[in-house]
Structure formats: C-alpha cells, structure tokens
Amino acid sequence: LFMIDNCADDWRIAMTWQRISQITIELTICAIHPIPGEYYFLWTTKLANKGGDIGSQWVPYDVTLSLPMFLRLYLICRVMLLHSKLFTDASSRSIGALNRINFNTRFVLKTLMTICPGTVLLVFMVSLWIIASWTLRQCERFHDEEHANLLNAMWLIAITFLSVGFGDIVPNTYCGRGIAVSTGMMGAGCTALLVAVVSRKLELTRAEKHVHNFMMDTQLTKRLKNAAANVLRETWLIYKHTRLVKRVNPGRVRTHQRKFLLAIYALRKVKMDQRKLMDNANTITDMAKTQNTVYEIVSDMSTRQDALEERLVSVEEKLTALQEQLDVLPEAITRCLAQHAERMEQRRNFLHPDTAVALSATPSGCGGSTSGNLGNSLNIGMTGNMNMGGHHPLASMSNSPLLPHSRSVPNAPSTMSLHPWPVSPVLPPVSSRTPHLVPETGGFRQQSSQQQQQQQQQHNNTPTTSQSVTRLTTQAGMGGLGTNQGSDTSPHS
The missing domain is CATH 1.10.287.70 (Helix Hairpins)
Incomplete structure (x- = not known):
C-alpha cells in the first residue's frame, strides 16, 4: 500500500523498522491456531478453594492456543475504519486533508463516541464481559468444578469488573488471576467512561x-x-x-x-x-x-x-x-498651434489676395519663410511709408489689430482706375473732408516697390518661419499702438 501511494518501484524503499515490527506482530497473532489432533500437557497449580492443595491435571494444547486467538479482535477496528462513511466519502476525505486530519481508527472511535456514546460503551462492556468470562472458564475448569460453570465465571468477572470483589469465588491458576486483573483495569476505565457519558446526558442544553x-x-x-x-x-x-x-x-x-x-x-x-x-x-x-x-x-x-x-x-x-x-496633451497642443497658424495664413491670404499673389510670384528659394517675410514686409513697408510722411489708408490700418479687407481699400492702380470711391449722398466729397486719405496711384506704386525691396532684405536676415511670425506679431502690435496713439486721423478712429 505504501508503494502504491508513493509510486515506489522497489518494495524495500517502503520498509522501515517500525513497519517491519508491525507486520511481524500481525503475522504472529494471525498465525496462532489450534493444532489438529489431541495433544496434552501436565498443568500443576495450587488450589485456593481447597485449602491450598496442589493439583495437577492433563490439559490439551487447544486451551493454551485458543486464548491468544482473541487478540485477532484488533481487526474489528480496521474493519470499522474501512467501512466507515467518513473514510469512504471523498468529500469528507478532502475536507479532512485540508484541515490536516488523519482518518485513522482513533478518529473513527472518537466520532462514534460523540455520535452514540451510550451504544458504543454498552457494546464494548458486554463484549468484554462475555470474552473475559469464557477465557476464565477455560483456564479454571480443569482444576475446579465450580469454575466449570459459565455462570459462576460471569459472576466473578462482573464483581471484579465493578471493583466490588466479594471473594466467594476466586481464581486458582495464574491464567485466571491475570484475566481477573485485566478485567479490573478494564472495569475502571469503562466506569469512568460511563460516568462521563451519563454526566453529559444529564447536562442541560x-x-x-x-x-x-x-x-x-x-x-x-x-x-x-x-x-x-x-x-x-x-x-x-x-x-x-x-x-x-x-x-x-x-x-x-x-x-x-x-x-x-x-x-x-x-x-x-x-x-x-x-x-x-x-x-x-x-x-x-x-x-x-x-x-x-x-x-x-x-x-x-x-x-x-x-x-x-x-x-x-x-x-x-x-x-x-x-x-x-x-x-496626449503635447501632441494636441502642437496640432492646435499648427492649425491656428494655417488658419491665420488662410485668413491673411483671403484678406490680402494681392499680397498673396505677390508672395507666390517671388523666387522659390524664398518659399521656406513666406509667412515671416510677409509679416515683416507688411510691417516694415507700412511703417516706412508712414515715416516718409505719406498718409495712405493701408498705413493707418496696419496699426489696427484687425487688418482691413482688400476690397474695402483701393491698393492698386487698376483698382483705383476701375473702382473709384463711391460718392456719398449725405457727406461732402472725400477730398473736402479728409484730403490726406485720398489714395494716390503714383505714391502707392513707389511704396509697393519699397516694400518688395525691404521684404527681400528681411528674407535674407530671417532664420526661421516661426521666429518671423513671432516678430511680425510683435512688430505689428507695437507699430499699431504707436500709430494709433500718434495719429487721430486714421480711418478707424
């Protein structure tokens, strides 16, 4: 069984001194058996019931061999273990293994004493009484006729079991005396168990x-x-x-x-x-x-x-x-900035199509910094024209945070010739109201040529597009503030 449980290949692995001694004792107990035939031996003993006389009787060997055969009763405990529901139930075994409970004979007996203590104790006491009475009769019946009767032997065992001991019947042989001593010890233990069971039954719930x-x-x-x-x-x-x-x-x-x-x-x-x-x-x-x-x-x-x-x-x-x-925030900020720059570029192109056309006509080498050159050229050209003393509408409008629409301000000779200022039915003519705001075609052409030259110079000095856009915004804001503060005759004011 140990080899099967542990998957051992050699049977000598499972053998220890403890297992060897246990197997030897079990084989010895199970090997005791009466010998076929009739064999006798002389049994001499001192008769206590007859004044201490010494008597000898021929006793068969079957008496001596039949007494140790009662040691085979240990197999009853093993049968109880193997046929117990606690041992055969897989769920109980699993729960016991989880709680480190060893399912052995002791555990089964404890369980039975807990479930039905009175029944277990009664069966044990009656079985012990009958077995002890029969063995005492076997040991004493050849030397004394009183012990030949089974009822007398049962009387002696009962009195000894209850620790009373009247002394009317006493054993003669050492075999009978040994059985009486064992019966007295068993009686003391059974009496203690009986008292415990009765006290538990009498206890209140x-x-x-x-x-x-x-x-x-x-x-x-x-x-x-x-x-x-x-x-x-x-x-x-x-x-x-x-x-x-x-x-x-x-x-x-x-x-x-x-x-x-x-x-x-x-x-x-x-x-x-x-x-x-x-x-x-x-x-x-x-x-x-x-x-x-x-x-x-x-x-x-x-x-x-x-x-x-x-x-x-x-x-x-x-x-x-x-x-x-x-x-994700840096990518979103970068995307928003790029979209904002693109929308600003589209807005500038939409509001100033002539400037966009002029920038698109520039050489391809300057295409990398178009927005920066556009801002710088517009800022520098407009502020430079203002410093020269010309009062052009574009110069005054560049200082405003909102750039004027190209269709609202004439900014080219063709525009001046094809689309003149409309005559107001309410106000006097423009020349009489604000003569300095009337656009001049020749002056604007000269201003446009100066803006293109300054745009090329700024393109050569500008390192990157982002810096140009930043510089354009800063210069436009500063220039607009300065112009608005210095001139009260701008179109917006």
Missing part, C-alpha cells in the same frame, strides 16, 4: 439553561422584594414601639430588632444569589453575544475594506486617464 436561569431570576426577585418589605416592616415596628407608645416594652423591641437583622441578612443573601446567577448567565450568553459582536465587527470591517478598495480602484483609474490625457 442551552435552551434549558436559559429557562432555568429565567425561573431562578424570577424567584430571587420575589425573595428580594419580600426581604426588602420585611426590613421596612421591622423598621416601622421598631419605631412604633419605641417612639409612638407611652410605655416601651423592651421584650417586643428586642424581638423586632432581631427580625430586622434577620431581614437584612436575608436581603444580603438574596443579592448574593442574584449576583451568582448573573455570573452564571453571563458565562452562558457571553459566548453567543461575543460571537455576534465579533461577526458584526468583522462584517463592518469587510464592508469598509471593500468600499476602500473600490475607491482606490476609482482613483487609480482616474489617475491612469489623467496620465493618458497628459501624454
């Missing part, structure tokens, strides 16, 4: 204990009330016979004082009994209350722990989402 404590508490409460009433009564009687009478009777006063003291002692005794009852009741109910309290505390802690874990998971998810958004 939890419900019965609660009822008993309630009844005792009610009785003690009544006794306490009676004792308190007796104290008050005797106090009143003592006061009555000492203060409210004309003539004090000492004998009656002493009687009431004696009863007063007895009532006080009775009151103290009842209070002590109540205290003891409360202590006993606390020992009964404390375990249940403690268990309920501990269960509630553990449940509360488990609920709080679950809520804390959920909050931690939520915080972790939020932090993860925030980290992802922070990781």
Whole structure:
C-alpha cells in the first residue's frame, strides 16, 4: 500500500523498522491456531478453594492456543475504519486533508463516541464481559468444578469488573488471576467512561439553561422584594414601639430588632444569589453575544475594506486617464498651434489676395519663410511709408489689430482706375473732408516697390518661419499702438 501511494518501484524503499515490527506482530497473532489432533500437557497449580492443595491435571494444547486467538479482535477496528462513511466519502476525505486530519481508527472511535456514546460503551462492556468470562472458564475448569460453570465465571468477572470483589469465588491458576486483573483495569476505565457519558446526558442544553436561569431570576426577585418589605416592616415596628407608645416594652423591641437583622441578612443573601446567577448567565450568553459582536465587527470591517478598495480602484483609474490625457496633451497642443497658424495664413491670404499673389510670384528659394517675410514686409513697408510722411489708408490700418479687407481699400492702380470711391449722398466729397486719405496711384506704386525691396532684405536676415511670425506679431502690435496713439486721423478712429 505504501508503494502504491508513493509510486515506489522497489518494495524495500517502503520498509522501515517500525513497519517491519508491525507486520511481524500481525503475522504472529494471525498465525496462532489450534493444532489438529489431541495433544496434552501436565498443568500443576495450587488450589485456593481447597485449602491450598496442589493439583495437577492433563490439559490439551487447544486451551493454551485458543486464548491468544482473541487478540485477532484488533481487526474489528480496521474493519470499522474501512467501512466507515467518513473514510469512504471523498468529500469528507478532502475536507479532512485540508484541515490536516488523519482518518485513522482513533478518529473513527472518537466520532462514534460523540455520535452514540451510550451504544458504543454498552457494546464494548458486554463484549468484554462475555470474552473475559469464557477465557476464565477455560483456564479454571480443569482444576475446579465450580469454575466449570459459565455462570459462576460471569459472576466473578462482573464483581471484579465493578471493583466490588466479594471473594466467594476466586481464581486458582495464574491464567485466571491475570484475566481477573485485566478485567479490573478494564472495569475502571469503562466506569469512568460511563460516568462521563451519563454526566453529559444529564447536562442541560442551552435552551434549558436559559429557562432555568429565567425561573431562578424570577424567584430571587420575589425573595428580594419580600426581604426588602420585611426590613421596612421591622423598621416601622421598631419605631412604633419605641417612639409612638407611652410605655416601651423592651421584650417586643428586642424581638423586632432581631427580625430586622434577620431581614437584612436575608436581603444580603438574596443579592448574593442574584449576583451568582448573573455570573452564571453571563458565562452562558457571553459566548453567543461575543460571537455576534465579533461577526458584526468583522462584517463592518469587510464592508469598509471593500468600499476602500473600490475607491482606490476609482482613483487609480482616474489617475491612469489623467496620465493618458497628459501624454496626449503635447501632441494636441502642437496640432492646435499648427492649425491656428494655417488658419491665420488662410485668413491673411483671403484678406490680402494681392499680397498673396505677390508672395507666390517671388523666387522659390524664398518659399521656406513666406509667412515671416510677409509679416515683416507688411510691417516694415507700412511703417516706412508712414515715416516718409505719406498718409495712405493701408498705413493707418496696419496699426489696427484687425487688418482691413482688400476690397474695402483701393491698393492698386487698376483698382483705383476701375473702382473709384463711391460718392456719398449725405457727406461732402472725400477730398473736402479728409484730403490726406485720398489714395494716390503714383505714391502707392513707389511704396509697393519699397516694400518688395525691404521684404527681400528681411528674407535674407530671417532664420526661421516661426521666429518671423513671432516678430511680425510683435512688430505689428507695437507699430499699431504707436500709430494709433500718434495719429487721430486714421480711418478707424
């Protein structure tokens, strides 16, 4: 079995000195058997029932060999183990393995003593009584006729088993004496087990204990009330016979004082009994209350722990989402800046198509910094023209944060010739109102040529497009502020 359980290849691996000795003892016990045939031996002993005479009798070997055969009864325990439901049930074996319980004969006997202690103890005592009586008769029947009767042997075993020992029948041989001693030891153990089983059966259950404590508490409460009433009564009687009478009777006063003291002692005794009852009741109910309290505390802690874990998971998810958004933020900012720059470029091209056409007509070598050159050329050309003393509408409008539309301001000779300023039906002519805002074709051509020259110079000095755009924005803002502050005759003002 050990080889099968441990998948061993050689049987000598499973053999230890303990297993070898156990197997040897079992083989020896099972090998004892009566020999076929009739063989006798002379058995000499001292007869205690006949005045100490020495007697010899021829006894067959079967008597000697049949007594050790009762040692085979150990196989009953093994049969109980192998046929037990606890041993054959797979679920019970699994639970026992998880709890490190070894399913052996001792565990099975403990289980049976817990389930049906009275039945197990009764079967064991009756079996021991019958076996001991038969073996005592076998040892004593050849030397004394009184022991030849099985009932006398059973009487002797019963008296010895109960530790009484009348002494009317005594064993003669050492075999019988040994059986009597073994019976006395077994009787002491069985008596202790019987007392334990009976005391367990007589013990009150939890419900019965609660009822008993309630009844005792009610009785003690009544006794306490009676004792308190007796104290008050005797106090009143003592006061009555000492203060409210004309003539004090000492004998009656002493009687009431004696009863007063007895009532006080009775009151103290009842209070002590109540205290003891409360202590006993606390020992009964404390375990249940403690268990309920501990269960509630553990449940509360488990609920709080679950809520804390959920909050931690939520915080972790939020932090993860925030980290992802922070990781995507630089790309989004870069994309937004690029879209903003593209939209600004499209807006400039839409608002100033002539400038866009002029920039697109420039050489391809200057195409890398178109936006920067555009901003610089516009800023420098317009501010330079203003410094020269010309009052052109584009120069005054460049200082404004909103650039004027190209269709609203004439900015080319063709535009001047094809689309003149419309005549207002309400206001006087433009030349009489603001003569300095009337565009001049020749001056604007000269200004455009100067802007193209300055644009080429700025393109040669500009390193990158982003720096040109930044410089354009800064210069345009500063120039616009300066121009607006210095001139009050701009079209917007």
